[in-house]
Amino acid sequence: MKSLSIALKDLQILFKNRGEVIQLFLLPLLFIIVFSGALGALGEGEEDTRVPLPIVDLDGGEAAQSLLAGIDAAGGVRTELYEQAQAQSLIEENDISRMLIIPADFTSGTAQGDTVELTLISHPDADIQQTEAVRLVIVGVASDLALERQILASLRQMGDMQANAPEEYQVFNTDRVLAQARIQFERAQTQPLIEVVQTVPSEEGEREETPDLGVVAVAGIAVLFVFGTAQVTARSIYDEKKVGSFRRLLAAPMSKAALLSGKMLPNIVVGLIQFTVIFAFGIFGLKLLGLASPSLGNDPLAVVLVCLIICLCSTAFGILIAALARTENQIGGLTSILVWGLGIVGGAFIPIFILDQFLGPVVKIIPQYWANRALSNLMLRGLGLADVATEIAVLLGFTVIFFLIGLWRFDFD
Amino acid sequence: MPAILEVDNLSKKYGDFEAVKGISFSVEEGEVFGLLGPNGAGKTQTISMATGVIPPTSGTARIAGHDIKTDLDQVKKINGLVPQELALYPTLSARVNLNFFGRIYGLRGKELKDRVEDVLRIVALTDRADQTVDKYSGGMKRRVNIAAGLVHHPRLLFLDEPTVGVDPQSRNHIFESVLRLNRERGMSVVYTSHYMEEVELLCNRVAIIDEGNIIAMDTVKNLVGILGGGMINVGLEKVDDELLEQLTQLPGVKEAVLAPQPVSPPPAEGEEPQKETEPVLPTTMVKIVAENSQQAVVNVISFLNEQDRPLTSLEILEPNLESVFLHLTGKKLRE
Numbered sequence: 245m246k247s248l249s250i251a252l253k254d255l256q257i258l259f260k261n262r263g264e265v266i267q268l269f270l271l272p273l274l275f276i277i278v279f280s281g282a283l284g285a286l287g288e289g290e291e292d293t294r295v296p297l298p299i300v301d302l303d304g305g306e307a308a309q310s311l312l313a314g315i316d317a318a319g320g321v322r323t324e325l326y327e328q329a330q331a332q333s334l335i336e337e338n339d340i341s342r343m344l345i346i347p348a349d350f351t352s353g354t355a356q357g358d359t360v361e362l363t364l365i366s367h368p369d370a371d372i373q374q375t376e377a378v379r380l381v382i383v384g385v386a387s388d389l390a391l392e393r394q395i396l397a398s399l400r401q402m403g404d405m406q407a408n409a410p411e412e413y414q415v416f417n418t419d420r421v422l423a424q425a426r427i428q429f430e431r432a433q434t435q436p437l438i439e440v441v442q443t444v445p446s447e448e449g450e451r452e453e454t455p456d457l458g459v460v461a462v463a464g465i466a467v468l469f470v471f472g473t474a475q476v477t478a479r480s481i482y483d484e485k486k487v488g489s490f491r492r493l494l495a496a497p498m499s500k501a502a503l504l505s506g507k508m509l510p511n512i513v514v515g516l517i518q519f520t521v522i523f524a525f526g527i528f529g530l531k532l533l534g535l536a537s538p539s540l541g542n543d544p545l546a547v548v549l550v551c552l553i554i555c556l557c558s559t560a561f562g563i564l565i566a567a568l569a570r571t572e573n574q575i576g577g578l579t580s581i582l583v584w585g586l587g588i589v590g591g592a593f594i595p596i597f598i599l600d601q602f603l604g605p606v607v608k609i610i611p612q613y614w615a616n617r618a619l620s621n622l623m624l625r626g627l628g629l630a631d632v633a634t635e636i637a638v639l640l641g642f643t644v645i646f647f648l649i650g651l652w653r654f655d656f657d
Numbered sequence: 658m659p660a661i662l663e664v665d666n667l668s669k670k671y672g673d674f675e676a677v678k679g680i681s682f683s684v685e686e687g688e689v690f691g692l693l694g695p696n697g698a699g700k701t702q703t704i705s706m707a708t709g710v711i712p713p714t715s716g717t718a719r720i721a722g723h724d725i726k727t728d729l730d731q732v733k734k735i736n737g738l739v740p741q742e743l744a745l746y747p748t749l750s751a752r753v754n755l756n757f758f759g760r761i762y763g764l765r766g767k768e769l770k771d772r773v774e775d776v777l778r779i780v781a782l783t784d785r786a787d788q789t790v791d792k793y794s795g796g797m798k799r800r801v802n803i804a805a806g807l808v809h810h811p812r813l814l815f816l817d818e819p820t821v822g823v824d825p826q827s828r829n830h831i832f833e834s835v836l837r838l839n840r841e842r843g844m845s846v847v848y849t850s851h852y853m854e855e856v857e858l859l860c861n862r863v864a865i866i867d868e869g870n871i872i873a874m875d876t877v878k879n880l881v882g883i884l885g886g887g888m889i890n891v892g893l894e895k896v897d898d899e900l901l902e903q904l905t906q907l908p909g910v911k912e913a914v915l916a917p918q919p920v921s922p923p924p925a926e927g928e929e930p931q932k933e934t935e936p937v938l939p940t941t942m943v944k945i946v947a948e949n950s951q952q953a954v955v956n957v958i959s960f961l962n963e964q965d966r967p968l969t970s971l972e973i974l975e976p977n978l979e980s981v982f983l984h985l986t987g988k989k990l991r992e
Contacts, residue, residue: 249760253746253753260748488742492805495708496761497733656711 246498250506272469279461280535294322298343305351314385321381341370354393460595462526462538463619468592470515475579477511477562508559515555541622546629554615557643563650591616611642661686661813661845666716669702676702678869691860692849699869700849704815708738737811741818743798747791751801762809776804796827813845853978884976885911887950892970896941909952916942940969
C-alpha cells in the first residue's frame with residue numbers, strides 16, 4: 245500500500261508537469277506522423293518490385309556475365325553481386341532469402357561442352373513460390389545460354405573438321421550442319437550443359453523481414469519513448485534526494501524495497517499508457533491521415549506481454565541511471581547516450597534487417613534492439629508468442645541485470 | 658523520567674573521515690533537547706542515524722527502548738523527522754503533501770483526515786492548505802515541512818535546523834508550535850541548530866557538538882555558568898605564565914588563559930612548506946573568564962597599565978552559549 249501511495253503521488257506530480265506530458269505522450273505522435281509520412285514516401289519512390297537475387301560469381305568470365313545479363317533482362321528478378329562469405333553469412337542470418345553461386349569453371353566448362361552446375365541456395369523460411377519463380381527464371385536463362393553455347397561448339401567443331409578434310413571428303417554440307425544442330429538442340433533438352441541445383445541450408449534461421457518503412461516507425465518510436473521514461477524515473481529519484489523528501493521517506497516505517505517499488509511503479513504505468521496511446525494513434529490515427537498503419541498482428545496478447553516486459557526493462561533502466569548518476573547533468577548525459585542514442589541505434593527509425601546489415605552483431609547488446617525485434621516480429625510479420633521467446637528472454641535478462649546493478653550502486657545514504 | 662532516546666557511543670565514518678566520533682547522550686521523555694554546533698559538526702548525521710535514515714558505523718541508539726539496529730520499524734513509528742531541507746513536493750498542495758506523508762505512516766480514512774486538519778491548525782495554514790506549496794513564502798514552506806513530520810503524532814520529534822532561511826514572524830511561529838507540542842502533548846523534541854538564541858529559548862538541556870564530538874552537555878543555565886560573569890579577550894604583545902597567574906588573581910577574574918591562536922594554514926599536500934606554521938596575529942590573545950565582567954574589565958585594564966603592557970585589542974563577551982562555544986573550541990558558532 246505504501247508503494248502504491250508513492251506511485252500515485254509520483255503520477256500526480258508527473259501529470260501536473262505539462263512539459264513531461266508533452267514529451268512522453270504527444271512528442272512520439274508527432275514523430276510518428278513525420279517518420280511514417282517521410283519513410284512511406286521514401287518507400288514508394290524507390291519501390292522495386294523485382295525479387296532480389298544475390299549472386300556469388302566465382303567465375304567472372306564472359307559466360308557468367310551473359311547469364312547475369314540474361315537474368316536481369318528476363319524481368320522479375322534483380323541480380324546483386326556478393327562475396328561468397330558475405331552471402332553465406334547473410335543467408336544463415338536470414339538477411340537474404342536465397343542466393344545463386346556461379347562456379348569458377350562456368351565459362352570454360354560451357355565453352356568445352358562440359359556440364360557445369362549453378363547452385364541456388366534458399367533459406368528454409370524463404371517464400372517457396374518466390375524461390376520457384378526465381379529458379380524457373382534461372383533455368384530458362386541458363387537453358388538458352390547452354391543452347392547457344394552448344395550450337396556454337398557444334399558449328400566450331402564442324403568447321404574445324406571441314407577445314408582439315410581433303411576436298412573430296414568435304415561431307416559437311418548444309419544438310420549435315422542442320423542435322424548436327426538439331427541433334428545438339430535435342431541433347432540440350434535432355435542433357436543440359438548447365439544444371440541448376442537448389443539447396444536449402446539445414447540450420448533454422450531467422451525469418452525474412454518484409455517491412456513497410458512507415459509502419460516500422462510506429463513500433464520503433466513507441467520503444468524509443470517508453471525507454472525514454474527511464475529518464476523520468478531517474479529524475480524523480482534525483483529530485484526526491486535533492487529536496488530531502490527521500491530522506492523523509494527513508495525515516496518512515498517502510499522497507500527500502502517498498503520505497504524503490506513505489507518509485508518504479510509509475511514508470512511501468514506510464515510506459516503502458518504510452519504504448520496504448522502510440523499504438524492507438526498508429527492503428528487508427530495514421531489511417532485517418534491516409535498513411536500506412538500497423539496492426540497488432542495475429543497475437544495481440546503476445547504484443548501486450550512484450551509491451552509489459554519492455555516497460556519493466558525501461559523501469560530497471562531508470563533505476564540504473566538513478567544509481568549511476570550523481571548530478572542532474574549526469575542524468576541528462578547518461579539519458580542522452582543510453583536512452584536516446586542507443587534507442588536510435590537500436591532501431592527506432594531503421595528497420596531491424598538494415599541495422600543487422602550495417603552494424604552486425606553490435607546491435608545485439610542494445611535492449612531497444614530486442615524490443616524492436618520482438619514487436620516487429622509480432623506486429624509486422626504476424627508471428628506468435630513462441631516466435632519471440634528469444635527476444636522476451638533477452639529483454640528479461642537485461643531487466644534483471646539493470647536492476648541488480650542499480651540496487652548494487654544505489655546510494656540510499 | 659524515563660529516557661525516550663539513548664544514544665550509545667554512536668559513530669559514522671565515510672572512508673577515512675569520521676563525521677560522528679562515538680557520541681553518547683540521552684533525552685528524557687517530554688524534554689526539548691538541543692544539539693548545538695556549527696555547520697558540519699555532525700548534528701544531521703547524528704539525527705539521520707537515530708531516525709534510521711543511515712546506519713551507524715558503530716554504536717547504537719534506542720528510542721523508547723527499541724534499538725535502531727534490531728527494531729528499526731518500531732523506531733520509525735515513534736520518530737518524526739523534520740529535515741533541514743524543504744522535503745516537500747512543491748507542485749502539490751499542502752494538504753496533498755500531508756495526506757501523502759500520513760499514508761506513508763499507515764494512516765487512512767477519517768483518522769488521516771483528522772490528523773491532517775490537526776497539524777494544519779498547529780502550523781496555522783488551514784486557510785491556505787489547498788494552495789500548491791511552490792506558491793508559499795519561505796516561512797510557510799517551513800511550517801508545512803514541520804507539519805509533515807507531525808502528521809503521524811510522533812512521540813519523539815527530530816527538528817533539524819528548522820528555521821534556516823525563515824523570516825522572524827515565521828520563526829516565532831515555529832518556536833511557539835514546538836513549545837506548545839511539548840507542553841500540551843508531551844512530545845519530546847531533539848532540536849538541532851547553529852543559532853544559540855533558539856537553543857537557549859527552547860531547550861531544557863543542550864549538547865554542544867563540534868567536529869563529531871560532544872564537547873559539553875548540560876542545562877543552558879549550567880553551560881552558561883561555565884563563563885560565570887562573561888568572558889574578556891585581551892590582545893597583548895607578550896604574555897608569560899607569570900602574567901597569566903597575576904591576571905587570575907585580580908578581583909572579578911575567575912580564570913586567565915592563553916586563547917587558541919589562529920595559525921597560518923599548513924602547506925597543501927605535496928607542497929614543500931615555505932616556513933614553519935606560525936600564528937597569523939602578531940599579538941597574543943589572553944582569554945579571561947570573569948566572575949563579574951565589569952569589575953574584571955576595570956581591574957584587568959588598570960593592572961596592565963600599571964605593568965606598562967599596552968593592549969592591542971579588547972573584546973567583552975556576554976555569558977551565553979555562543980561565548981561558551983568560543984570558550985570551549987576557540988571558534989565561533991557560525992564560522
